[in-house]
Amino acid sequence: MDDVTASARDTEVALLDQWRARDVFARTLAERAGAQPFVFFEGPPTANGKPGVHHVLARTVKDLVCRYWTMRGRYVDRRGGWDTHGLPVELEVEKQLGISNKREIEQKVGIEEFNKKCRESVFTYLEDWRRLTERIAYWVDMEREYVTLKNPYIESVWALVKRIHDQGLLYRGFKTVPYSTKSGTVLSDHELALGYREVEDPSVFVRFRAAEDPGLFYLVWTTTPWTLPGNAALAVHPDVTYVVARAGEERLILAKDLLGVLEGDVEVEREVRGRDLVGKRYEPLFPFWGDLSGERPNAYTVIAEEFVTTTDGTGLVHIAPAFGADDLEAGNRHGLPRLKHVDDEGNFTEIAGEFAGLWFKDADKPVSRDLKSRGLMYRQATYKHTYPFNWRGQDPLMYVAREAWYIRTTAVKDRLVELNREIRWVPGHVRDGRFGNWLENNVDWALSRERFWGTPLPIWVSDRDPERWEVIGSVQQLSERAGRDLSDLDLHRPYVDEITWADGHGGTMRRVPEVMDVWFDSGAMPFAQWHWPFEHESEQASQFPADFICEGIDQTRGWFYSLHAIATLVQNSVAYKSCLVTGLLMAEDGRKMSKSLKNTVDPWDAIDLGGADALRWFMTVTNNPAGAMRFSEDGVREVARKILDTLRNVYVFFARYANLDGWVAGSAAPALAERPTLDRWILSRLSALVESTTRDLADLEISRAGRAIEQFVIEDLSNWYVRRSRDRFWAAGLPDDKRAAYATLHEALETVARLMAPFTPFLSERIWLGLTGPLDGGDSVHLAAWPEANSAARDATLERRMEDVRRVVRLGRAGRNRANVKTRQPLGQVQIVPPAKAEPLDDQLAAIVLDELNVKGCLSLEPGAVVTELRAKPRFDVLGPRFGGAMKSVAAAIRELDTEAVATLEREGEVEVVVAGETHRIRRDEVQVEHDDPPGMVLEREVGWSVALDLAITDELRDEGFAREVVNKVQFMRKKAGFAVTDRIEIRLGGTEPLVRAVERFSELIRQETQAVRLETTDGPGETREEWNLNGEPAVLSLKRV
Structure with missing residues (x-):
């Protein structure tokens, strides 16, 4: 089994090479060909600008969901695409050419040369996009990507416009429209909403x-x-x-x-x-x-x-x-x-x-x-x-009456609203809020743009009679009208503008000069990516509507709307069944990221903080991707330290000892029913995790799914199961108990690797390969099946009882902290009182409590027993609104409640008090319950549980406390000196008489815990030597390997 201690960056880069060499992404499709599709649409970015860290957010969510459904056995065709037309491209070229308006384009540059520059510009940063896409492990097919500037795509867009026209929904109108004077074009209502x-x-x-x-x-x-x-x-x-x-x-x-x-x-x-x-x-x-x-x-x-x-x-x-x-x-x-x-x-x-x-x-x-x-x-x-501004040019818009071409979307408004109710939106408020309100106030779509670089509006008008016009829906139709084969014609301006024909009434049919709203381009992708309806009709039908799409909140009135409107107009259908809307990614100071504010974050710098896995986890689990979030360098580093390093360390621990013992997956191990309580508990928790993660990811509750995994890995697996099982892995030989521990931890790690694969594809892959190995047919976790919840392993009662144990331990530790007594100092007894009607802890569970709290004996009292005086303190903030002027009298009655009455209040949730002859029921939330520590003890209480520690320390307990301090310092020195876990050592200790007496008394415990073959109570040389203060006694410790 592999060690995964290499840096995250090196590991991730190596895995990228490995995935390419093994063609893993393509195999996720090939191995699921014929399976039920899970349809995903990629919102096309524009590659004439560098990708930012905010692009990582949406692309991570899209990748995560697609990986999940792939592992669920679905065929997930992830086809990439590029949005290559529109004002953003034109503005960038204007900057390059040193011009600033349409007149200069027409008079100084010319449409042909300008559009040539636009075509060159759209892929300026294509390689940057592809590098970042691969680096964050966003798997998307870039070999079959659709490109909106290509003729087949444009022809499909024309076909859609023709179908809309054939329904009588395309018209020319003179209306007051938002107009950009800098860009020289009308904007649509949904573009208007992007720039206030x-x-x-x-x-x-x-x-x-x-x-x-x-x-x-x-x-x-x-x-x-x-x-x-x-x-x-x-x-x-x-x-x-x-x-x-x-x-x-x-x-x-x-x-x-x-x-x-x-x-x-x-x-x-x-x-x-x-x-x-x-x-x-x-x-x-x-x-x-x-x-x-x-x-x-x-x-x-x-x-x-x-x-x-x-x-x-x-x-x-x-x-x-x-x-x-x-x-x-x-x-x-x-x-x-x-x-x-x-x-x-x-x-x-x-x-x-x-x-x-x-x-x-x-x-x-x-x-x-x-x-x-x-x-x-x-x-x-x-x-x-x-006030509305041009969403791209950033100039204030002018409302002016102009002629433009419109789609009569108001004719299908009710259907737009109705179909929206069929879509699952995450977060849910978008459906009836931001998106739903937009649909309710729908206005006709201003389709035309008085610009140059875009899909030409396929409308030809007679120069003799402007009321005589025709919509062209294909290159073949255009060829027929022109009387020549135009299959090789570049469908952009100015070439398409040159195509004319006689109108049959003495005039000439000429194309209108406008191009189309770029949002129609991107909204047409469910059809145009297939060159529908000219070919691939069956493929298009099988890949429509989408099961899932995801983009930022700004797209509610952009791509989300154009997809929805076109699908409604053309297919009377939703375009997508579910949509996760990512929130705004802001700078660490809470302000919007902006170059002018110098608070933008380079995505490559963000990746270098802790690797792509850490960045992905930060964006999808630490933060809710469907809500606004602040980027934080420390937050990304904390992810790497907290969850990823914890999981990595658990695997390293497992692999190190499994390799030492020669244990391999599939080795004989006791049946589940015969394994210790701790094993059965962690496997029950694991089954519950599989069930909840499967459900939450299917519901697009990504952050909730990830937080459950994080809780399991850190609290259940690392802090509880592995920590409590260390002695089992350190045991000599391979007894059944040790085999059970190996089999249990292997199953937990293997399952967690699969559950985390959509979130952290790199670390999950590294652990998976270490656990299974290529020879086991497990050459990628991303080719593996999603885990199934093991109902036979579920034991809800055991999970509940173990949670009781952990609560008792938490309360005991809180008591030690309050009494300022270290956990390494043994105590004589703990008294445990369960809530009323609860079961006392059995011997096995009580033994865990004793070990965790370092206490020699446990006294389990009757459920609900009262071990100290209780007092009720009135909460005036709650009682005041209820009782008004009578509050003072009620508060006095509450203070007079005796211990038994307060215990009743805690047990039953309410208690009666009598004020001026009137009975009132006081609720638990209306008082604060206080208690005194019993004599010589420290008491902590929570949700009905009481845990009291006896603080009396005998000479024997004090000596064992010294011994455990010695063990702690030796283990620290071993690690600091770089000793291997298998190294046997000699210990020499010089110290005061009480310390020497304690070490001699518990020498066997010290040797067992530290793998020491010799322990001498005299100072001497060693490979490492340090001075310590052990519970107030000075000491010198020397260690030497033997």
Whole structure:
């Protein structure tokens, strides 16, 4: 059996080579071909940026779940993919080329050259991604990976769009949309949700002069002064009461309920209903547009709209149809002009006079200053609110009315909501919360993007009649329309733009210039990765829907939505049955990781802290992967020390002694029923662990599963079973008891290796190979079957009784600590009182208590017996709300309870007290129970158990305490000097008379415990020599190997 003491890094790197050489990942698929599939979809990353430590989180969870189901015998096809289109790629290329907008791309670079650069850029960091993917043991098929820029993938996307169109769900619309002036394109609603930030914007109250009365003003509130040059009307609610209010020397019209916004003394001249203001004219704030009354008679008039409220502002709304959704709809209803003074790059046009050339967000202050200079600014301030930014370009978005192509997802909203209820979300609140609310408020999907590098929108429109348009669903269909074979055509711009044909009515069909939302690309992967529907239809059908997907919380309105929407539209089905949503990975200080804050973590540095296994365990067990977590270097190191080193040390202990004894797996060992209590207990606990881990991982309760394993390895296996079994492994020869210990520990380690394989693939593999060896057919734990819970080994009663033992031991140790008596100092007696109706410990279990507590005798008293005076102390924080003014009297009655009454309270959970002739039942949680130590003893109590240690120390007990101190120091010196566990030694001890007397009295105990062949009570030379203070007595110890 192998030793696994090599560094984690060296071990992991060696295993990577070994897995490659043995083709283990491919064999996990080949050996399960034909088995029931467990379908997994890989969310495609973009390889034009380096992977970060946050990518390790999702990839670890995905790998963990796939490994688990593979070991359960399922066929888990883990196909990788790359997201290669979209704005992120374009922005990176713009940086490289030193340009910053669409105009420069078209005029300085050209679409063909720009897209060529984009194609080159998308795989800039491909090797970094692949190296990290392999290093963290994320097994994913990179030989069959799908790539969104390839023609077959694009053709499948076109086929999906065609099917959606054939259902009547694709249309061209003129709507108010979020628009990025820096990127020059519309964003979809789900992209919009990815980029909100808290900002400080203007809050201004502006005067609009009434046309019929120059001394009367309509008071209007807005937070977007830059839109005021585009104002076309003012809206009121027809049923709201408005007033003409005199404030100082001016008269203002506003809603009666909002008079509080006015400053100083206010006098109401008259009231008027909103409908009576309709049609009133006012003077435009700016002269840019001239007289519009002829062609647009409702321009610069008051109109009635139901969306106007009196919750804030003034009850009058400034309407700019070119820059707001409600504004556009109101403009359409009332025939208002769309006064657009901002160009596609967000700059004010020449029509805006002195403001020309200003970027729209920079124009707020100049516009406000101008209004103030002309006496039209009533009041101005700022306010904080959330505002949408371009999720990639990081520029604030502009809401503007534009033409775009849409998918009518609102037509299937109810089905989107219904199918969402079939998905198991982890954490569960995402279903009806973040994702469910998003679906409930669904708007049509803005599909088109006015950019260059993306899947071209497969729509051809007649240049003679824009209402004549056609959606192309395949290269074959496009070839037929063009009258030539286009099977070798690169389907990207500008090449696809060159394909035209006659429309049959004197015009030419030309492709629209837009490309598609990149989220449609990634959401199409369940179909497009197979080149569906052109080939592999049966494979696609068998791999749809996914049983499991996993990405970060930001994808609820990204990939999770696009998958769900496309599957609903095309297949009337869920795209995935379960989804684990990973939380945000933050810096150690709790802030978001950011290059500007210099708190990002390089994933390779994180791996070097303790190996990939430690990082994986930290992200999936130490922290809940479905919740927010802080990265911590010390946390990763603690994982390596606490759980991984503990398991490694248990294996090393086992392997060392098994090798010395020549014990091999499969050697004869006593049957389970004939093994000692400790063996039967650990195997029962092991069976329970298998059962809970199997269930929790199936339920995607990853952290809970891992914590149970950690508890078992550290507390049950290492701290209890192995520690209590050491003497059995040290025994001479191979008696049945020792064979039982070897067989039991081997089974525990072999099972734990399999249970931990999805979490810690490297250490699990190392231990597995050491336990089984390639010659046993066990050349990888990842090819092994998941362990089955052994119902025959379960003994719930034994587990419960052993837990009682451990509780008694904990209480005894707590008593020793409080009395300041070391465990190495033997004591004479422990008194144990079990809870009422509980069984006393039997002799075997009591013997464990005596050994653990280093006590000579055990006195088991009757269950529920009272061994000391008990007092009840009232808890005012609990009693106060219940009893109010009577609390003091109730508290006094509680203090008067005698020991028997308090014992009843503890035993039965409540007790009666009488206050002023009225009986009250006092609950256990309403009091704090205190006790005194019995004379000469220390007492600890917990959940009905009482453990009392007799603190009297006789001369014999004191001498044995000295002897055990000697044993402890010798063992320390052996280890420090590097002696082997098999080395026999000579001990020489020089010390005071009491110490020498104690050593001579217990010389046999010392020799047995330290493997000493000779023990002399005189000082002398040795290979190692140290001075000690043993319970207050000076001593010198020398050791020499013989």
